[in-house]
Amino acid sequence: METINKTSHAFISDLNPTEIGIHPSVLEAANETLSSTQIPTTRVEAWKYTRVAQLGKRKFQKGSDSVDSIDGFRLENTQGPLVFVNGQFSEALSDTSSIAKGITAQPLSSLGSNALPTSIVPLHHELFHAINTVHLNDGVRITIDKNSQHKQPVHIIHVVSGEDVMANFKTVLHCGAFSEAGMVQSFVSLNDSNGFVNATHEIFVEENAHFNLDKIQNESPGNTHIGTDQVVQDANSVFTINTITLNGGLVRNNLSIEVKGQNCETNLNGAYVLDGKQHVDNHTTVDHKVANCVSNELYKGVIDDHATAVFNGKVFVRQNAQKINAFQSNGNVLLSDSGSVNSKPELEIYADDVRCSHGSTTGQLDEDAIFYLRARGLSEKSARRLLVSAFIGEVIEKISYPASKEYVFSVLCDRFGWNFD
Amino acid sequence: MIKIENLHASIEDKEILKGLNLEVNAGEVHAIMGPNGAGKSTLASVLAGRDNYEITEGSIDFDGNDLLEMEVEDRAREGLFLAFQYPVEIPGVSNINFLRTALNDIREYRGEEAISAKDFMARVREKSALVELDAKLASRSVNEGFSGGEKKRNEIFQMAMLEPKLAILDETDSGLDIDALRIVANGVNKLKSPENAIVIITHYQRLLDHIVPDVVHVLYDGRIVKSGPKELALELEEKGYDWIKEELAQA
Structure with missing residues (x-):
């Protein structure tokens, strides 16, 4: 800087x-x-x-x-x-x-x-x-x-x-x-x-x-x-x-x-739902300084219109931090041609006996699934809603408290018509 | 119920269906058999409305509607059902949520009230029993992690839930063991009525031991080349398709 x-x-x-x-x-x-x-x-x-x-x-x-x-x-x-x-x-x-x-x-x-x-x-x-x-x-x-x-x-x-x-x-x-x-x-x-x-x-x-x-x-x-x-x-x-x-x-x-x-558990979950010209950037760092810990990270986003999303997740495993299990995953669904995502999962591992994985996916909704749903009478809009809800629902389900979960459900239902039964 | 006349369909400039004619009336069960590459699955895809096929000629009348002009979902809402050869796995979407959305979208199209939660669940229980589908599978994600047999039973379960006028079973029997085959066939037989019709597309005769067709058609090289009573299926099973090819060559 x-x-x-x-x-x-x-x-x-x-x-x-x-x-x-x-x-x-x-x-x-x-x-x-x-x-x-x-x-x-x-x-x-x-x-x-x-x-x-x-x-x-x-x-x-x-x-x-x-x-x-x-x-x-x-x-x-x-x-x-x-x-x-x-x-x-x-x-x-x-x-x-x-x-x-x-x-x-x-x-x-x-x-x-x-x-x-x-x-x-x-x-x-x-x-x-x-x-x-x-x-x-x-x-x-x-x-x-x-x-x-x-x-x-x-x-x-x-x-x-x-x-x-x-x-x-x-x-x-x-x-x-x-x-x-x-x-x-x-x-x-x-x-x-x-x-x-x-x-x-x-x-x-x-x-x-x-x-x-x-x-x-x-x-x-x-x-x-x-x-x-x-x-x-x-x-x-x-x-x-x-x-x-x-x-x-x-x-x-x-x-x-x-x-x-030692012996800690860390869970980081994130969901972001963007449209218009919104921009959401999640920068996360998990720093495993000692041995025998587990961390789970799951961030998922749905991006529509001209919105842009950034995910930058870094996991450090320090030299003496053996037996670390660290999992990191970022998934994005683009609903428009003009939305964009920059996803950068990073692992920096200095220990030699660890289990770490990371992954990032960005794509559109599965057209075969949309056809299947439409062939059962769902409108294209319903089909897309159902698939988007299912995608982001994986994170929403992880919300710790029923009260906040209900609030999130109701906002997503009011704003996008998504349904999470 | 459905009348297909002189149907020509191509994919990437390759003509697959070359003037297919077929008429199925209410209360009838038709079987369409044929060798690989004859156009069986193309026919199923064209009927359901998959858009990667180009219809170059012909017409399909479905209960007074021009089927080829209808959107995929409107075909389903008018009572057409395709049991997929390869049902799609949809992670995160429960069978229950999916079917309730489907039923209610169909009801809305027909100007009917949404189904109540109680009636819906009663229907799920009744219809899942019909295909001996574990109630647990009904609440799992659509087809995710299902065995081949479970996927096919799930197709028939959906058929039972949606009560279509015309059901097309696209190789529903392939890959099933004899128990699953019996269960699927029983389910279909129980759904048979004078008001609806069923078209069974199959490679093998054995499903037809359980669901007895009124007419058997042979689809070969994009056309129906022979039609006959149920005994025709046995003859095909025994003799294969070569004699049909020879007959055609002589004609």
Whole structure:
């Protein structure tokens, strides 16, 4: 990445410095990155297929901190919700009383000067992560107590609303040893245009903890969303993330999982459904640092119209990480002639006793199957819907919680008429 | 029911059907036999509406409709059914979901109400029993991981669910062991009625021991060259097709 001293970023010059209690050293590092890093161009390898340069020509504002109603975004059988509007906590729309004993869920703004004592995410000149830190509106800290178990996930709703709004939002999550819990995070839009959600997650899964995260992105087609998620797993832990992108204009998900302890299981599933001129880019990294772990990665996308998708999945198996089973797969269906996909599964293996596989497929729907279905009386449209639903359904079925699964089903049914019986 | 007149069909400029005539009435079972390459599967594909064949001449009247002008799905909705020689595997789509969508699309076409979940499931139970298809297979993905026999039974199960006017069984017997053959034949016999008709396209006579045809036709070199009673099938089984070729050469 090009480094120039004292770069000024006009597109965020209207945003105020954060009021969240971030540790001075973290803030200083972020400010340093911000002033020395330009918006990445497509000449930067990690941004080769995703153009963000035009963001620099825009002018973002801080948004309002409330909306009239979040009906339609609530999910059954979840705890909460904790609601954030344009990155800011809305006490009026939230229900913290339903959070179970054993879970602490607090807005960062309520934690005073000690809200973010450290950060696990090295900045590495990551501009958007630096902006997130320097201009952090608010976020949530969730702590699952050691040994505590919870069937119902905590629901966090993030609403973007208004014009040219930028929301810098952070989730910090600690899953205590031997705990079992989960979270559903909904990113949604309400009367917004040209917004920019810049969100980060820092997730620590301690020894023997089990944690599921359903991340549902359903923002408007004019919105930009950049997510930077960092996960660290200790020994014997199980971590599952399902990233479902239902809508959004330009979506970039950076997901990086560091597996530090032995005997861990890591599951990363992703589905993305695009039409119009949407662009969705999933960049994932699983870093197996130690032996005897398994990771399963399945990302699938359906691309229509002029939409474009990017999948870049990297799995590292370090030198001493023997007996690793790592599976990675990306599948895409193109429904139009003008949609496109760039898929790049990568394995970097330094150990010699491992079982790893990766694969990538991109194609059209099976015409023989369409003929077969039509020969039984289905219209061509029904036949195509059925095949698309079946294709993407493989990932949707993996969503951890029935409430989020139902929500995804209903959005896909309303938007595309897809049916998943 | 169906009247095929002087049908000519080509694929990539190669003429396969060369003036085929066939008429099947309601309540009848016809068998079409013939050697490899005679055009049996081409006939089935043309009837179902596969678009890689070019019809250069002739007509097909299906119950008063010009079949060749109809879309694939409309043929099915008007009551034409093809049991595929090679049923397609469709991962992720359950038989149940597929058949409910098919039934409801057909009902919508006919201006009828969608079938209720209860009636649908009752029908699935009844019809799957007809071909001794395990109820579990009914809820599995369409043909995925099915044995050859299960795939063919699934075709007849679909036929039972959709209750077509005209069913064309394209080599449904090939690859079946004797038990599966008996089950498939029993299923078809139970679906036979004075209102519908069945055309069995086959290479072998043995299916016709179980489903007795009213007429047997010999398809050779793109035309029906001989038609006769059910005994003709036995004669073909015994003597092969060479004597037909000789008869034709002499004529």
